[in-house]
Amino acid sequence: MAISDATIQEIKNRIDIIDVIGDFVSLKKVGTNYRALSPFTNEKTPSFYVSPSKEIFKCFSSGKGGDAISFIMEVEGISYIEALKYLAQKYGIEVQEEEMTDEQIEAQNERDSLFIVLGFAGKFFQDQLFENSEGKSIGLSYFKERGFNEAIIKKFELGYALDEWDGLLKAAKAKGHTEEMLLKAGLILKNEKNRVYDRFRARVVFPIHNVSGKTIAFGARTLRTDKKEPKYINSPETEVYHKSNVLYGIHQAKQAIRNEDMCYLVEGYTDVISLHLAGVENVVASSGTSLTKEQIQLISRYTKNITVLYDGDSAGIKASFRGINMILEHDLDVHAVVFPEGEDPDSFSKTMSSEAFKTYLKEQAQDFITFKTNILTDGGRDKDPSNKVKVIREVIESIALIPDGIKRSVYIKTCAGLLDIQEQVLITELNKLLIQQQRKDRDSTRHEEQQVEPLPPVEQETRSDVKLTSFFVERECLRMLINYGNEAFDDEVSISEFIFEEIESIPFDDEVIDRTLSKAAELVAAGKKIEPDQFIGPTDPSMSQLVIDLLEMKYFVSEGWQARHRIMTMHESEDLPDAAYKIVLRLKKKKLEILINENDDALKKTQDVEEQIELLKVHKHLKALLIEVDTELGIVIPR
Structure with a gap:
C-alpha cells in the first residue's frame, strides 16, 4: 500500500517545521530565522538554521538541508514514506493508503x-x-x-x-x-x-x-x-x-533529557526501566557495548551534560575512562556517580523514595577530574609518589582532549588543587600534549595528501574570468528566481517573468541549474508561484540540494544593527528590479565572453581567408554587445 496524495498534502499543510525540528534540537530565534547546533555533526558554533517562512532547514557544517520531511528522514535514517507516517502520527492525521502498482511493490524499500x-x-x-x-x-x-x-x-x-x-x-x-x-x-x-x-x-x-x-x-x-x-x-x-548508533531508551527519554538538560548513562535495560520507575526518565543505556562516538553525538542532540552511573562493585570502572575521554573530546560536560559497594542503579533505586534517589544522584555527582583522581588513587589512600605522577599524567591526557580552551583552564586549576601540584607545571605538561597532537594531526594530513595522485597540468587560460566558466552567474540567476521570483519587477511583470523573458535564448551549461530553471518556468507559465517546497523532495535530490543551498537563510542584517549602532545597510531586496537587471546583465556578459573566447580560438586555428573574415565580423559584433553590457553595468575597460 502507498500513502494517498490527499494524505501527503494534508501532512504537508499541517507541518510546523519549527515544531518538528524542535523535537530534536534546541532552537534559538535569530532575526526571522532559528539557529541551533547541528544534529548531524559535533560542533561548538551553531551552523544549523531553520527558516519558518520558507519552511526549510540548512545545516552549513554538514551541507544537509531540506524541508521537515527531509529532516526526519536524515535524523532518523528512515525512508520518505516512514517520515510521512511519523509526521502523520505526530499531528494525529489518519493515513489513507492506496493500492500500489506492481512497479511500486517491486521498488518497495x-x-x-x-x-x-x-x-x-x-x-x-x-x-x-x-x-x-x-x-x-x-x-x-x-x-x-x-x-x-x-x-x-x-x-x-x-x-x-x-x-x-x-x-x-x-x-x-x-x-x-x-x-x-x-x-x-x-x-x-x-x-x-x-x-x-x-x-x-x-x-x-x-x-x-x-x-x-x-x-x-x-x-x-x-x-x-x-x-x-x-x-x-x-x-x-x-x-x-547498527548497535554503535543506538541507545536503549532514547525514545522514552529524549523529552526528559531536553527538559532536564542532563542525560544519565547506565549499562543495561533493567537499569533504564528501574530509573523510570524511580521517576528518573532522562536515562539511556549503551546496551552492553562500549560507548561510541555515534552514541555520544545522539545524546548531544538533546543536551551537553552527561552523568555516568557506575555499579559499586564494578571491576570495569577504569576501563570506562575511555568512554569519558570520548565524551570530553566531543565537548560535552561529564560527571560520574558511583553507587555503594554491591549496588547498581536497579537495586539501589529500590532502597529509597523517588525524591531521595534523585537527590542522591545530584549530590553524589562528581566532575570527571575528581572521579578519575579518586579511582586512580583509591580514594586518596594511595600515597606512592610514582603512582601520583601516573595519575597526574592520566588526568592531563583527559584534559588535553577538551576542545574548549576556557574549560581546559578551569579543569587545570581544579586538578592542581586536588593533586597538590603547581598549576604552571600542569599547564606546561598540557601544552606539550597539545603540541604533540598538533604534530600528529599535521603528519596525518601530510600522509593523506601524499596518497592522492597529483592532477595533470592544465593549460593556462588567457583570461581568468573565462576560466571560471558560466556556472556562478547561472547559479546567481537561479538564486534570484528562487528567492524573489514572485516579487514585482514593475507594474506589469514579476521578477521571474522578467528573467525568463531575458534569458529565453541563452543556453545554460549546468544540467541541474537548467533542469531547475525549466521547472520554475513551467510553474510561471501555469500562473503558479515559485515556492521552495515545489523543488524539494525525494524525486530529485540534486535539485533539492541546489535550491536549499540558494535559499537565503544564514546571512541577514540583525534587526538591532541600525537601532543599536546607527549603521545603515543596503540589501539587494530593497531594490529588486535593479538587482534582477544586473544579474541578467552579468549572465549575458559571461556568455558573451565565452563566445568571444571560442570565436578567437576558431580564428587562430583556421587558415581559410573567407572563414577568417566571417569570424572577424562575429568578433566585432560580440565585442560591441559586450561593450554595451559593460556600460550598463558601469564597467569601463579600455579595449
Missing part, C-alpha cells in the same frame, strides 16, 4: 519491510506476555518480581518469546511475512540443514527502538538456570539496526 516485520514481532512478543499462559506464568511473573508494573511494561513494550522452535516463524508466515525478510531482520536462524527456527526462545524480550519509536531490534534474557546458554542474546546488525 527493504527498510520499510524490515520495520514492518520487526513491528509485527514486537507486538507478537507483547501478546505472548499478556495473553499466553506460559508468558504470564514465566515472563510476566519475572517482570513483576523485578518490581515492574503493567504501565512500565507497556511503556517499554516488553514481551516474552515462547519456549518453541518456531512460534514466531509460524505466526509471521501466517500473516504473509516471508522467511527471507525474517532472516534479514535477525528474527530467525537457518542451520546447516537449512532448517529455520526462532532466534529468541524461552526468554523475556526487550525491544530496542530508534528515536522515533520504531522497533529496530531486540535484546532477550533467559530465565533458565538449568542450561548453559548466554544470559542475554541480541539481534544481529541489520539494515535498520
Whole structure:
C-alpha cells in the first residue's frame, strides 16, 4: 500500500517545521530565522538554521538541508514514506493508503519491510506476555518480581518469546511475512540443514527502538538456570539496526533529557526501566557495548551534560575512562556517580523514595577530574609518589582532549588543587600534549595528501574570468528566481517573468541549474508561484540540494544593527528590479565572453581567408554587445 496524495498534502499543510525540528534540537530565534547546533555533526558554533517562512532547514557544517520531511528522514535514517507516517502520527492525521502498482511493490524499500516485520514481532512478543499462559506464568511473573508494573511494561513494550522452535516463524508466515525478510531482520536462524527456527526462545524480550519509536531490534534474557546458554542474546546488525548508533531508551527519554538538560548513562535495560520507575526518565543505556562516538553525538542532540552511573562493585570502572575521554573530546560536560559497594542503579533505586534517589544522584555527582583522581588513587589512600605522577599524567591526557580552551583552564586549576601540584607545571605538561597532537594531526594530513595522485597540468587560460566558466552567474540567476521570483519587477511583470523573458535564448551549461530553471518556468507559465517546497523532495535530490543551498537563510542584517549602532545597510531586496537587471546583465556578459573566447580560438586555428573574415565580423559584433553590457553595468575597460 502507498500513502494517498490527499494524505501527503494534508501532512504537508499541517507541518510546523519549527515544531518538528524542535523535537530534536534546541532552537534559538535569530532575526526571522532559528539557529541551533547541528544534529548531524559535533560542533561548538551553531551552523544549523531553520527558516519558518520558507519552511526549510540548512545545516552549513554538514551541507544537509531540506524541508521537515527531509529532516526526519536524515535524523532518523528512515525512508520518505516512514517520515510521512511519523509526521502523520505526530499531528494525529489518519493515513489513507492506496493500492500500489506492481512497479511500486517491486521498488518497495527493504527498510520499510524490515520495520514492518520487526513491528509485527514486537507486538507478537507483547501478546505472548499478556495473553499466553506460559508468558504470564514465566515472563510476566519475572517482570513483576523485578518490581515492574503493567504501565512500565507497556511503556517499554516488553514481551516474552515462547519456549518453541518456531512460534514466531509460524505466526509471521501466517500473516504473509516471508522467511527471507525474517532472516534479514535477525528474527530467525537457518542451520546447516537449512532448517529455520526462532532466534529468541524461552526468554523475556526487550525491544530496542530508534528515536522515533520504531522497533529496530531486540535484546532477550533467559530465565533458565538449568542450561548453559548466554544470559542475554541480541539481534544481529541489520539494515535498520547498527548497535554503535543506538541507545536503549532514547525514545522514552529524549523529552526528559531536553527538559532536564542532563542525560544519565547506565549499562543495561533493567537499569533504564528501574530509573523510570524511580521517576528518573532522562536515562539511556549503551546496551552492553562500549560507548561510541555515534552514541555520544545522539545524546548531544538533546543536551551537553552527561552523568555516568557506575555499579559499586564494578571491576570495569577504569576501563570506562575511555568512554569519558570520548565524551570530553566531543565537548560535552561529564560527571560520574558511583553507587555503594554491591549496588547498581536497579537495586539501589529500590532502597529509597523517588525524591531521595534523585537527590542522591545530584549530590553524589562528581566532575570527571575528581572521579578519575579518586579511582586512580583509591580514594586518596594511595600515597606512592610514582603512582601520583601516573595519575597526574592520566588526568592531563583527559584534559588535553577538551576542545574548549576556557574549560581546559578551569579543569587545570581544579586538578592542581586536588593533586597538590603547581598549576604552571600542569599547564606546561598540557601544552606539550597539545603540541604533540598538533604534530600528529599535521603528519596525518601530510600522509593523506601524499596518497592522492597529483592532477595533470592544465593549460593556462588567457583570461581568468573565462576560466571560471558560466556556472556562478547561472547559479546567481537561479538564486534570484528562487528567492524573489514572485516579487514585482514593475507594474506589469514579476521578477521571474522578467528573467525568463531575458534569458529565453541563452543556453545554460549546468544540467541541474537548467533542469531547475525549466521547472520554475513551467510553474510561471501555469500562473503558479515559485515556492521552495515545489523543488524539494525525494524525486530529485540534486535539485533539492541546489535550491536549499540558494535559499537565503544564514546571512541577514540583525534587526538591532541600525537601532543599536546607527549603521545603515543596503540589501539587494530593497531594490529588486535593479538587482534582477544586473544579474541578467552579468549572465549575458559571461556568455558573451565565452563566445568571444571560442570565436578567437576558431580564428587562430583556421587558415581559410573567407572563414577568417566571417569570424572577424562575429568578433566585432560580440565585442560591441559586450561593450554595451559593460556600460550598463558601469564597467569601463579600455579595449
